[in-house]
Amino acid sequence: MIAVHPNLHEVEQASSLQRRLYRTLRETMRAMAGRISGVANWEAKKMLARHIWLDAEHAEAVRSRVLELRFPRVDVDLEVDAALIRVLEKLxxxxSDEEFLGGVYQVIKPAVLAAVERYLKQSDPLDDAPSHRVLAIVATELRDELxxxxxxxxxxxxxxxxxxxxxxxxxxxxxxxxxxxFGRDSAAPLLESAGFSDRPRYEIAPSPARDPRWLPAVTQVPPRPPRTPQEQQVWVAIDHVNELWACELPAAFxxxxxxxxxxxxxxxxxxxYDEMRHAMMGERRLLAYGFEVGIDVPMVPDHWVGICVRRGMEAMLLAVHGLEQGGPKWKAALKEELWRMGDPYSAQDCDYDWADEAGHIRYGQDWLKAIFPGAPKSELIRRTQExxxxxxxxxxxxxxxxxHGYDAFLPRIEAKCAQMPGLANPEYFRPLGSSAATASYEAADSA
Ligand SMILES: [Fe+2]
Ligand SMILES: [Fe+2]
Structure with a gap:
């Protein structure tokens, strides 16, 4: 029986309520992560990427608090919340995207916020102060999300x-x-309703959805290297904004x-979320240069088309891990070159992008261990290179x-680049082959 007296919560109640909250946050986050590649609208994708990160941080904080309490079996006994999890798996x-977004943001998240607010109201702010701190942050950020x-x-x-x-x-x-x-699991089977409860488990499509406003193309990598400092600025921004593919991939995992x-x-x-930030860095630069994303430059999931459609999700993991390993060197060189040329904004974007990459390489290694347990390192290196x-x-x-599908884009890009203001030190722009940054432009797209 859940206590209803204000400010009275036994430790075991506190623990089981927060464990259920953690599971709700975790499973909703997993559903959002899986569905992000299927959502077409660009603004919705950006929102979801940020909220996946926030929700994971919330789940982490609540989980840590549960582990402090007396009943710390947070990752076992899934049966305890089985009925709830059966519903969340359907999210x-x-x-349609409206069904998905409506379900998450008009049903689940408001219910989570109500549960958090009720917990804060019904528990003792002194006895249970660590929970109050965590849940106050969760409530504030959830309201922002909504x-x-x-x-x-x-x-x-x-x-x-x-x-x-x-x-x-x-x-x-x-x-x-x-x-x-905010309660105890009923252990009941999923509420039956024709057309809803019998829907199959959601599967990741081999190629992500793109905003219907965007023009079609095949590759985001331009078919030739940049020839001017301004083109270098735009080529970097196109690479950045298209890191959308690299957001959708780990989310799909x-x-x-x-x-x-x-x-x-x-x-x-x-x-x-990092990869979406990198994409938004590119969008910000392109908007500043007067380019419209998806109209003046292509926005296409070429990595998914070139790898996942033909070779599957495991091949994508190996490929992204391989590409990420080249990221720090490529972005560090670009940072230097752009800074010297007189573009501190693009240089800073590359600097922070590069700072994220060390983490990404480690996450990729963790996934390789999880997906290919026991595989010799040499075999993983060989398959990654392949x-x-x-x-x-x-x-x-x-x-x-x-x-490549660039025929419609390239003349427009060239015309717009010609209108861009000059840089303070154009002599630092290095044409193809003479600097680390541009030595292998065609293949040096990054994640
Ligand atoms: Fe990135
Ligand atoms: Fe990355």
Whole structure:
């Protein structure tokens, strides 16, 4: 029986309520991570990437608090919250982006916020002070998340929002049927409802969705190296903004591989958000130069098309890990070159991007260990090199054959670059082959 007296919570109640909260945060985050590649809208993708990271941090903080309490079996006894988890597993099994976003942001997150607020109200701020600190942060950031969602939701088509209502209603009822978030699990089977409870488990599509406003292309890597300092600035920004593919990939791992250690999911949520930050760095520079993302420059998931569609998710892990290993050297050289040329903004973007990469290489190694346990290191190195080589061949092949899809973009990019202001020290721009930054432009796209 859950205590209803104000400020009275036994330790065991505190522990089990927060454990259930941790599981809700974790499983909702995993559903969002899996579904991000299937969401088409660019603004929604950016929102989800940030919220995946925030939610993982919330889950981590609540989990740590549970481990301090007397009943610290946080990662076992999944049966205790089985009915709740059965509902949360359905979150990405949606027929539209509106259903998905409505389910997460109009049903689950408000219920989580209500549970947190009720916990804060009903527990003792002195006895349970560490929980209060953690949950106050969770509540504040959740309110921010919901405010961000409201802005984007208002811009979505009314027909889509209306069509999502039955799904959201079922989800709300199913959560209640499972015992709610602030309460005990009912252990009941999933609330049956034709067309909702029988939907199959969500699977990651081999190629992510892209915003319907964006023009089609095949590769984001330009078919030739930059020829002017301004083109160098734009080429770097195109590479950055297209790191969207590298956000969607680790996020997809979080959903695609269930039952992994929590620390791996938490790190990977950060990895996915870092890559979205890198993409947003590129978008910010392009907007400053007067370019429209997806219209003046391509926004395409060429790594997914070139690797995942043909060779699957494991090949993607090996390829991204291989590409990331070249990242620090490439971005460090670019930082120096851009700084000397007189572009401190792009230089700073590369500097912070480079700072993130050490973490990404470690996360990639952790995933390799998790997906290929017992595989000899030499075998993993060989397969990584093989996947990177196949990817480079694919890109080079599209450039050779002219099937890169850049024909519509390149003349526009060249015209806009010609209008960009000059840099203070253009003599520091190094044409192809004469600096570490541009020596292998064609293959030196990064993650
Ligand atoms: Fe990156
Ligand atoms: Fe990275």
């Amino acid at each position: 990405p099994s949606t027929l 405010a961000t969602f409201d802005v984007g939701w208002a811009n979505r088509p009314a027909s889509g929002r209306k069509a999502a209502q039955p799904w959201c209603e079922w989800l709300g009822e199913a959560i209640g049927h499972a015992g709610g978030i 979080i959903w695609h591989y269930p039952g992994m250690p929590w620390s791996l999911y938490r790190d990977t949520a950060r990895w996915a 996947e990177v080589a196949l990817w480079k061949e694919w890109i080079a092949g599209t450039h050779r054959s002219g099937e």
